Amino acid sequence: MQAKQITVFGGSGFLGRHAVRALAKEGWRIKVACRHPHRAFFLRPLGQVGQIAPIKCDVTNPDEVEAALHGSAAIVNLPGILYPRGQSFEEVHVTGADNVAQAAARLGIAAMVHVSAIGAGTESESRYARTKTEGETRIRAAFPAATILRPSIVFGPEDQFFNTFAALARFSPALPLIGGGHTRFQPVFVGDVAAAICAALGHPQAPGRTYELGGPTIYSFRELMQIVLRETGRKRLLVPLPFWLASFKAFFLQLAPKPLLTPDQVTLLRQDNVVAPTALTLADLGIRPTTVEAEVPAYLWRFRAKGEYADLAQGRAG
Numbered sequence: 282m283q284a285k286q287i288t289v290f291g292g293s294g295f296l297g298r299h300a301v302r303a304l305a306k307e308g309w310r311i312k313v314a315c316r317h318p319h320r321a322f323f324l325r326p327l328g329q330v331g332q333i334a335p336i337k338c339d340v341t342n343p344d345e346v347e348a349a350l351h352g353s354a355a356i357v358n359l360p361g362i363l364y365p366r367g368q369s370f371e372e373v374h375v376t377g378a379d380n381v382a383q384a385a386a387r388l389g390i391a392a393m394v395h396v397s398a399i400g401a402g403t404e405s406e407s408r409y410a411r412t413k414t415e416g417e418t419r420i421r422a423a424f425p426a427a428t429i430l431r432p433s434i435v436f437g438p439e440d441q442f443f444n445t446f447a448a449l450a451r452f453s454p455a456l457p458l459i460g461g462g463h464t465r466f467q468p469v470f471v472g473d474v475a476a477a478i479c480a481a482l483g484h485p486q487a488p489g490r491t492y493e494l495g496g497p498t499i500y501s502f503r504e505l506m507q508i509v510l511r512e513t514g515r516k517r518l519l520v521p522l523p524f525w526l527a528s529f530k531a532f533f534l535q536l537a538p539k540p541l542l543t544p545d546q547v548t549l550l551r552q553d554n555v556v557a558p559t560a561l562t563l564a565d566l567g568i569r570p571t572t573v574e575a576e577v578p579a580y581l582w583r584f585r586a587k588g589e590y591a592d593l594a595q596g597r598a599g
C-alpha cells in the first residue's frame with residue numbers, strides 16, 4: 282500500500298524541519314510547501330528517496346495553496362512571522378490560514394493541524410497575537426475539525442530565543458531584563474511540538490480541539506537569562522529595562538533587516554506566556570515534556586569562550 286501524503290506549509294522553518302523529520306519517521310510522504318523551496322532541499326535526506334518533496338507555495342496565494350494540497354490526506358499549517366518583512370501579519374496569519382482552511386474544506390482533506398501560539402485568544406494589543414487569534418477563528422470557521430496547537434516559546438538547536446541571547450552575550454557587557462524580567466514563560470522542546478503534531482494527526486479525540494503546549498517548568502525572563510549565562514560560561518550584568526524604554530529602543534531596532542526586538546514583541550512580553558490551567562496539554566496527547574536542562578546545554582556550548590570542553594580543560598589544569 283502506498284503511504285499517505287501530507288502537505289506541510291512552512292515546513293522549512295525551525296519547527297517545520299523537526300515536524301517533517303517526525304512525520305517522515307511515521308511513514309508519511311511529505312510535500313514541504315514554502316515560498317523558497319530551495320531552502321527546504323536540506324530536508325530530503327531526512328526521509329527515503331522521494332519521500333520528502335519541497336514545493337513552491339505562498340499561502341497568501343489561493344491557487345498555489347490548492348495546488349499544494351492535491352493528493353494529500355492531511356495538512357500541517359505552520360507559516361508565521363514575528364515581524365513584517367515583505368508580507369504583513371494579516372497576510373500570513375489570517376489570509377494564509379483562511380486560504381489553507383478553505384482549500385482543505387473544498388478538497389475534502391481528512392485532517393489538519395494548525396500551529397498558533399499561546400496568547401492567541403486573549404485580547405492582546407500585540408498585532409502578532411491579534412492576527413494569530415483571527416487566524417484560529419478563520420481555521421475553525423472553514424475547517425471545524427482542525428486541531429489547533431498553541432506552543433509557548435519553542436526551544437531547540439535552531440531556536441531564536443536561547444541562541445539570540447547567547448549570541449548577544451558574546452559581545453554585550455549586559456543582557457536586558459525587559460519589564461524587569463518578571464514575565465513568565467513555559468519553554469517547550471521543539472521535538473515535543475513535532476511529536477504533538479504527529480500525535481494530533483492520529484488521536485481520535487484531537488479533531489476540533491485546541492491544545493496549549495508548554496514544558497515541565499515555568500521560568501521568569503530573568504531565570505532564562507541566567508540559564509543563558511550559566512550555559513555559555515559568561516558573566517554579564519542583567520539590567521532591568523522598563524517596558525516604555527524597551528519600546529523606545531525597539532522602535533529603532535525594528536528598522537534592522539533581522540530586528541533583535543520590535544515594539545510588538547515588547548507588547549507581547551507584557552503578558553505571561555504559560556499554559557492556561559484549564560487547557561488541554563501535551564499530556565493529553567500522550568507526550569511527557571522534555572526539560573530545558575536536558576536539551577539547552579547540548580547546543581549553547583558553542584557560545585562558550587573556550588568551546589565545548591571549557592569546563593573539562595579547567596578541571597584538568599586545576
Ligand SMILES: NC(=O)c1ccc[n+]([C@@H]2O[C@H](COP(=O)([O-])OP(=O)(O)OC[C@H]3O[C@@H](n4cnc5c(N)ncnc54)[C@H](OP(=O)(O)O)[C@@H]3O)[C@@H](O)[C@H]2O)c1
Binds near residue numbers: 362368377398
Ligand atoms: N518558534 C517559536 O518559539 C514559536 C512559538 C509559538 C508559536 N510559534 C508558531 O509556530 C509556527 C512555526 O514557527 P517557526 O519558529 O518554525 O517559524 P520560522 O522558522 O520562521 O518558519 C516559518 C516557515 O513559514 C514559511 N513561510 C513564511 N511565510 C510564508 C508564506 N507566505 N507562504 C508559505 N510559507 C511561508 C517559511 O518559509 P519561506 O520563508 O521559504 O516561505 C518557513 O518555512 C509559526 O506559526 C509560529 O507563529 C513559534
